[in-house]
Amino acid sequence: xxxxxxxxxxxxxxxxxxxxxxxxxxxxxxxxxxxxxxxxxxxxxxxxxxxxxxxxxxxxxxxxxxxxxxxxxxxxxxxxxxxxxxxxxxxxxxxxxxxxxxxxxxxxxxxxxxxxxxxxxxxxxxxxxxxxxxxxxxxxxxxxxxxxxxxxxxxxxxxxxxxxxxxxxxxxxxxxxxxxxxxxxxxxxxxxxxxxxxxxxxxxxxxxxxxxxxxxxxxxxxxxxxxxxxxxxxxxxxxxxxxxxxxxxxxxxxxxxxxxxxxxxxxxxxxxxxxxxxxxxxxxxxxxxxxxxxxxxxxxxxxxxxxxxxxxxxxxxxxxxxxxxxxxxxxxxxxxxxxxxxxxxxxxxxxxxxxxxxxxxxxxxxxxxxxxxxxxxxxxxxxxxxxxxxxx
Amino acid sequence: xxxxxxxxxxxxxxxxxxxxxxxxxxxxxxxxxxxxxxxxxxxxxxxxxxxxxxxxxxxxxxxxxxxxxxxxxxxxxxxxxxxxxxxxxxxxxxxxxx
Ligand code: SF4
Ligand code: SF4
Numbered sequence: 001x002x003x004x005x006x007x008x009x010x011x012x013x014x015x016x017x018x019x020x021x022x023x024x025x026x027x028x029x030x031x032x033x034x035x036x037x038x039x040x041x042x043x044x045x046x047x048x049x050x051x052x053x054x055x056x057x058x059x060x061x062x063x064x065x066x067x068x069x070x071x072x073x074x075x076x077x078x079x080x081x082x083x084x085x086x087x088x089x090x091x092x093x094x095x096x097x098x099x100x101x102x103x104x105x106x107x108x109x110x111x112x113x114x115x116x117x118x119x120x121x122x123x124x125x126x127x128x129x130x131x132x133x134x135x136x137x138x139x140x141x142x143x144x145x146x147x148x149x150x151x152x153x154x155x156x157x158x159x160x161x162x163x164x165x166x167x168x169x170x171x172x173x174x175x176x177x178x179x180x181x182x183x184x185x186x187x188x189x190x191x192x193x194x195x196x197x198x199x200x201x202x203x204x205x206x207x208x209x210x211x212x213x214x215x216x217x218x219x220x221x222x223x224x225x226x227x228x229x230x231x232x233x234x235x236x237x238x239x240x241x242x243x244x245x246x247x248x249x250x251x252x253x254x255x256x257x258x259x260x261x262x263x264x265x266x267x268x269x270x271x272x273x274x275x276x277x278x279x280x281x282x283x284x285x286x287x288x289x290x291x292x293x294x295x296x297x298x299x300x301x302x303x304x305x306x307x308x309x310x311x312x313x314x315x316x317x318x319x320x321x322x323x324x325x326x327x328x329x330x331x332x333x334x335x336x337x338x339x340x341x342x343x344x345x346x347x348x349x350x351x352x353x354x355x356x357x358x359x360x361x362x363x364x365x366x367x368x369x370x371x372x373x374x375x376x377x378x379x380x381x382x383x384x385x386x387x388x389x390x391x392x
Numbered sequence: 393x394x395x396x397x398x399x400x401x402x403x404x405x406x407x408x409x410x411x412x413x414x415x416x417x418x419x420x421x422x423x424x425x426x427x428x429x430x431x432x433x434x435x436x437x438x439x440x441x442x443x444x445x446x447x448x449x450x451x452x453x454x455x456x457x458x459x460x461x462x463x464x465x466x467x468x469x470x471x472x473x474x475x476x477x478x479x480x481x482x483x484x485x486x487x488x489x490x
Contacts, residue, residue: 100408161407199407208411217397217405224405 005179010141010168011036013180014080014106017148019050020188023104024075027055027066031085032118033170034108038080060085064092064103071101071163072209074200076152079103082170083110083117086124090131096163097132098225099210102155102197103163105133106148108174109270109321111357119358120170122270122321125298126331132225134164134232135299137269141178144168146249149183153192153239159231161197167298169271171358183247191246229300236297253302254309255294258284262291264315264374265347266366269295269332272319272355279366290370295332303339310340316347317373320385321355329385348377354388361388396421422449426469428484434459436479443473443482 008016015037018026026045028038044050053070057063060081071077081089086107096103109125111117125135134154138144144166151164168174183191199207213221233253244250257277259265268276273294280292293309293316295302310316320330328334329351340346350373355361361369369388376386395404396419406412437459444452444460451466452473462473474482 098409197407199410199412206414209408211409211411213409214397217400220400220402221405221409223402224409227402 005181007177008141008180009036009175009177010144010180011108011174012040013141013145013178013182014148014168015040015044016182017145018078018104019044020183020185021149021152021192022076022189022194023050023052023078024194025053025055025067025070025077026079027057027063027070027077028079028081029057029060029063029085031060031082033110033120033174034080034082034085034106036174037106037108041078060088061092064089064096064105067103067105068092068096068099068101071096071103071197072099072201074196074202076156076194077101077103078105080106080108082108083112083124086128087112090128093128093131093133093163095210098221100161100197100199100225100228101163102152102161104148104151104155105163105165106144107165107167108170109167110170117357118170120172120321121356121358122167123323123356125165125167126322126324128165129299129331132162132229133299134160134162134236135167135297136164137167137296137298138173139271139273139294139296141173141176141180142249143251144173145180145182146243146247146251149188149192150236150239150243150251154232154236156192156195156197157235157239158195158198160228160235162228162232167270173271187246191243232300233297233302251296252305253295253297254305255296256309257292257294259291259293259309261312262289263313264288264290264370264377265293265310265313265317266290266370266373267293267295267316267318267332267336269298270321272321272361272366275361275363276319276366278363279370282363283367283370288370288374290374301335301339306336306339307343310347311343311345313347315374315377316349317370317377318349318351319355319361319369319388320351320353323353323356333385350376350381351385352388353385359389365389421465422451422468423463423465426464426467426487428469428471428486429464429467430462430469430471430473430482431485432459432461432481433483434481437481438479440478442476442478446472446476448472
């Protein structure tokens with residue numbers, strides 16, 4: 001079933017997707033480049049188009065705290081943030097996942113100060129990597145809309161009950177106008193009906209949430225939470241399959257583009273993947289042996305799918321949009337290296353860091369990364385990571 | 393009474409580590425805090441029950457012979473019983489000592 005596509009700003013389409021999902025509570029603090037999302041939601045609530053409680057708060061810490069209460073009460077809850085705002089939420093992120101609250105949050109990825117930058121990169125996402133949230137990276141506007149709808153179904157699934165972050169690149173994705181097909185309201189209601197958590201606050205069934213855990217019980221509590229993460233990936237795959245059946249668009253944790261038989265692979269996450277595809281097309285035509293691996297599911301990390309995608313490759317060129325200061329390469333590159341560690345035959349990993357603070361990488365830029373990367377794989381990489389296009 | 397927290401496995405943990413039933417301090421092994429424990433020389437005991445009255449943990453009960461004695465699951469080793477005992481029946485000793 002193909003609906004009508006129309007040009008719309010991705011942030012606005014995202015807010016419309018939250019409306020289609022009938023969110024009950026939205027608590028958010030506007031921060032660039034997320035602003036348009038919550039501004040549009042505030043309008044939808046004010047105009048009576050979305051029957052939700054909109055809670056304007058004085059900081060992101062309060063925004064997520066309000067979301068905790070609302071999700072604990074069983075309301076379908078949404079918030080959005082970016083950059084510094086996500087870091088201000090940091091401690092509450094752990095509370096949400098530890099309490100197993102199915103909150104959905106859009107993160108319009110942004111660099112972290114100083115120096116002050118409102119533009120896109122993945123430093124904010126990488127800083128909250130281990131907070132126990134499910135994290136999905138999106139490539140284009142259509143995917144943003146589709147993943148928001150899936151996110152509510154994933155978060156509220158009785159086996160999952162964990163908060164979900166949908167990452168979209170700030171400006172590169174949040175502020176562009178793209179042709180997007182909005183799913184029909186009835187279809188969305190059927191696909192992702194409101195599901196109450198088996199454990200919600202109710203006066204007649206009193207429970208205490210987020211209680212004190214001395215050393216004697218904390219490990220058991222965290223292990224129980226980790227066991228829930230184990231069923232997340234198969235559940236997400238199942239929900240994406242149901243989505244494909246209903247709406248005709250397919251999503252996978254790891255996606256390969258022209259990987260068949262390729263000895264060399266480029267690895268990307270987020271909106272750069274589309275530009276990288278064009279670069280791969282061009283170099284393939286010029287006879288260069290190169291394919292592209294795109295990661296959609298970042299947490300939980302899809303080990304099997306990733307290892308299967310790269311098992312025949314000799315070289316893996318990884319682009320990080322974040323510096324792991326003083327660390328062993330970009331955060332994604334070092335994580336991929338550890339994922340590969342148990343393989344007998346592992347590809348050589350060349351780590352690149354680029355696209356920081358909104359710096360664009362064009363098709364030609366990606367071609368250069370590939371050509372340089374293949375050379376470095378031959379000659380050996382002297383530095384821990386290569387920084388893309390820096391003026392020396 | 394619910395299981396003591398030392399006995400719970402990760403499978404016993406409710407979703408989100410929520411506490412779904414009311415509990416009381418009776419489930420807490422306050423004896424874990426103890427560094428000293430009360431020891432007794434009952435030959436001088438008057439069975440007056442003063443130690444029983446003063447124990448802040450309420451953990452002193454009568455044994456089969458009617459002497460007052462602390463339950464080590466709850467006794468936190470504060471020494472109040474030893475201080476209050478009029479005939480010095482109770483002596484506090486370090487946990488490592490016999
Ligand atoms: S040491 Fe303190 S807690 Fe233990 S029995 Fe005596 S009064 Fe009670
Ligand atoms: S206070 Fe001393 S004498 Fe009195 S019952 Fe207790 S141990 Fe015996």
